[in-house]
Amino acid sequence: MIDALSRLLASRDWLMADGATGTNLFNMGLESGEPPEFWNTDKPDNIRKLYGSAVAAGSDIFLTNTFGGNAARLKLHAAQGRVRELNRVGAELGREIADKAGRSVVVAGSVGPTGEIFEPMGTMTHAVAVEIFQEQAEALKEGGADVLWVETMSAPEEYRAAAEAALRAGMPWCGTMSFDTAGRTMMGVTSAAMAEMVEKLPNPPIAFGANCGVGASDLMRTVLGFAATGTERPLIAKGNAGIPKYHDGHIHYDGTPELMAEYAVLARDAGIRIIGGCCGTMPDHLRAMRDALETRPKGDRPTLEAINAALGGFSSASDGTGDTSGDPKRERRGRRG
Amino acid sequence: MADDDINLSELSDDELVLQMHDDLYDGLKEEIEEGVNILISRGWTPYDTLTKALVAGMTIVGADFRDGILFVPEVLLAANAMKAGMFILKPLLIETGAPRMGKMVIGTVKGDIHDIGKNLVGMMMEGAGFEVKDLGINNSVEKYLAALEEEQPDILGMSALLTTTMPYMKVVIDTLKEKGMRQDYIVLVGGAPLNEEFSKAIGADAYCRDAAVAVETAKAYIARKHNQLAG
Numbered sequence: 001m002i003d004a005l006s007r008l009l010a011s012r013d014w015l016m017a018d019g020a021t022g023t024n025l026f027n028m029g030l031e032s033g034e035p036p037e038f039w040n041t042d043k044p045d046n047i048r049k050l051y052g053s054a055v056a057a058g059s060d061i062f063l064t065n066t067f068g069g070n071a072a073r074l075k076l077h078a079a080q081g082r083v084r085e086l087n088r089v090g091a092e093l094g095r096e097i098a099d100k101a102g103r104s105v106v107v108a109g110s111v112g113p114t115g116e117i118f119e120p121m122g123t124m125t126h127a128v129a130v131e132i133f134q135e136q137a138e139a140l141k142e143g144g145a146d147v148l149w150v151e152t153m154s155a156p157e158e159y160r161a162a163a164e165a166a167l168r169a170g171m172p173w174c175g176t177m178s179f180d181t182a183g184r185t186m187m188g189v190t191s192a193a194m195a196e197m198v199e200k201l202p203n204p205p206i207a208f209g210a211n212c213g214v215g216a217s218d219l220m221r222t223v224l225g226f227a228a229t230g231t232e233r234p235l236i237a238k239g240n241a242g243i244p245k246y247h248d249g250h251i252h253y254d255g256t257p258e259l260m261a262e263y264a265v266l267a268r269d270a271g272i273r274i275i276g277g278c279c280g281t282m283p284d285h286l287r288a289m290r291d292a293l294e295t296r297p298k299g300d301r302p303t304l305e306a307i308n309a310a311l312g313g314f315s316s317a318s319d320g321t322g323d324t325s326g327d328p329k330r331e332r333r334g335r336r337g
Numbered sequence: 338m339a340d341d342d343i344n345l346s347e348l349s350d351d352e353l354v355l356q357m358h359d360d361l362y363d364g365l366k367e368e369i370e371e372g373v374n375i376l377i378s379r380g381w382t383p384y385d386t387l388t389k390a391l392v393a394g395m396t397i398v399g400a401d402f403r404d405g406i407l408f409v410p411e412v413l414l415a416a417n418a419m420k421a422g423m424f425i426l427k428p429l430l431i432e433t434g435a436p437r438m439g440k441m442v443i444g445t446v447k448g449d450i451h452d453i454g455k456n457l458v459g460m461m462m463e464g465a466g467f468e469v470k471d472l473g474i475n476n477s478v479e480k481y482l483a484a485l486e487e488e489q490p491d492i493l494g495m496s497a498l499l500t501t502t503m504p505y506m507k508v509v510i511d512t513l514k515e516k517g518m519r520q521d522y523i524v525l526v527g528g529a530p531l532n533e534e535f536s537k538a539i540g541a542d543a544y545c546r547d548a549a550v551a552v553e554t555a556k557a558y559i560a561r562k563h564n565q566l567a568g
Contacts, residue, residue, distance in 0.1 A: 022499070026499075026501050031448070033447055033448035033449065033450065033475050033502075035450060068450070073450070076450055076452075076473075076474055076475075077450070113453075115451070115452055115453050117413065117453070117456065117457075120414070120417075121409075121410055121413035121414060121417065122413070180529070181405075181408065181409075181547075182405035184408065186408075186409050186453075187408060187409050187410055188408025188409065188410060188411075316405060318405075320405075
């Protein structure tokens with residue numbers, strides 16, 4: 001049986017995903033320090049409201065409130081025994097909202113990183129990570145999630161472990177990484193390297209891409225990097241609504257709904273099939289994005305110059321792909337061992 | 338390549354130190370342990386071995402991380418190799434009464450449950466020879482104060498990844514001021530949504546963009562502190 005996301009992708013040129021989870025929940029009064037996943041059981045109406053607002057703003061896909069719902073993260077709140085419950089309920093609430101939307105809406109079970117560093121630098125092993133993700137994946141499946149949505153990854157080892165967990169749980173999946181360090185992930189993965197890794201997996205995702213990171217410009221550069229590899233696999237762009245700025249004692253993301261609408265159109269013109277937001281992206285942003293995607297005519301694939309002009313500059317000169325001969329290098333005495 | 342045949346004990350002191358810089362760069366733990374043992378056996382003081390061979394080597398690693406030539410995995414391997422060398426030197430440093438690099442108490446602020454950035458800073462600070470006490474996530478002002486009391490560090494490091502939790506750093510700093518303790522510590526702050534302007538506004542000593550900058554900033558402030566004490 002074909003999964004709900006593949007079915008939607010087959011019938012449409014682009015799909016709109018959702019925006020921020022954390023930013024929205026904090027606006028509803030989530031106390032900082034409290035794991036957002038606790039609200040799945042403690043304040044289910046707020047979670048319904050979160051999901052419902054994304055659907056009302058035009059999202060075709062929304063992510064469950066389960067980003068930190070793996071045992072490694074929940075352990076920090078002595079709640080590692082609640083993985084199954086919190087993920088199942090997070091997905092059940094999503095199912096409830098999606099099923100009464102009156103159109104096809106995909107419930108994507110969010111799976112975030114463990115926060116641990118893999119061996120040999122750190123202590124996390126592939127086997128343990130697979131076990132952690134599998135527990136979460138099975139609970140999301142039990143709660144009725146249509147697909148797993150692995151996101152904000154920076155280590156290729158962790159991405160691979162999540163892929164294996166999806167396979168073991170028998171779930172279709174999508175997976176994005178966060179490119180926040182000079183155009184690469186924190187662990188040094190370039191867009192081209194991710195595209196290559198994805199195709200080598202025994203169970204490649206339905207779609208892959210980038211989320212979070214540093215503002216909409218950088219995110220667009222990353223997804224152009226995916227597209228440049230010639231991949232046929234659907235791509236995902238979920239960028240932040242600008243960059244957080246500190247003004248007179250409070251903080252806000254500087255990306256306006258208009259800017260995010262520009263970003264959505266550029267992403268679509270770049271051939272991205274699934275377009276959404278991440279931190280700072282509120283229902284107003286989503287509505288502007290949906291409206292622009294539906295009304296603005298399709299243009300050519302944007303150049304880096306066009307992205308720079310429409311969305312602002314990049315955080316680094318290079319993102320480690322293409323011609324890197326001009327990049328800084330260190331003269332070495334030679335490698336041993 | 339013939340480099341594989343390098344015998345560390347046949348190198349002159351200068352050559353060996355340069356080779357150790359390269360071996361640190363490549364994260365070669367056993368080679369670093371061997372190099373440290375050779376320098377000590379040649380009569381180098383533990384302090385010179387630490388600063389000229391290890392810390393100087395990590396400085397190159399830090400600079401290349403800052404410049405986007407190295408990334409976190411390579412840097413952590415280098416820090417691991419450095420720690421292995423440090424493990425040999427630590428008892429000798431204490432024995433000889435050599436000056437310490439410094440000590441840091443670090444933790445994510447109350448309300449914030451993110452920790453990977455803070456963990457990286459801790460690992461790289463240790464890699465640079467600092468002693469690090471990690472308080473974990475979600476630290477109240479009381480927890481920071483208790484740790485400062487118990488550990489007597491030179492540096493307090495605070496981390497936040499959320500725009501909603503970063504203002505708590507100011508609560509901690511204001512409490513230190515109220516208690517007249519602010520000048521006793523170098524306060525460094527970091528985390529994705531922060532910037533220099535915010536760090537100034539809340540009264541921290543410095544904002545550290547990444548773990549490499551944190552190490553460099555810590556070293557610069559410690560050096561300044563030593564100069565003040567000497568002066």
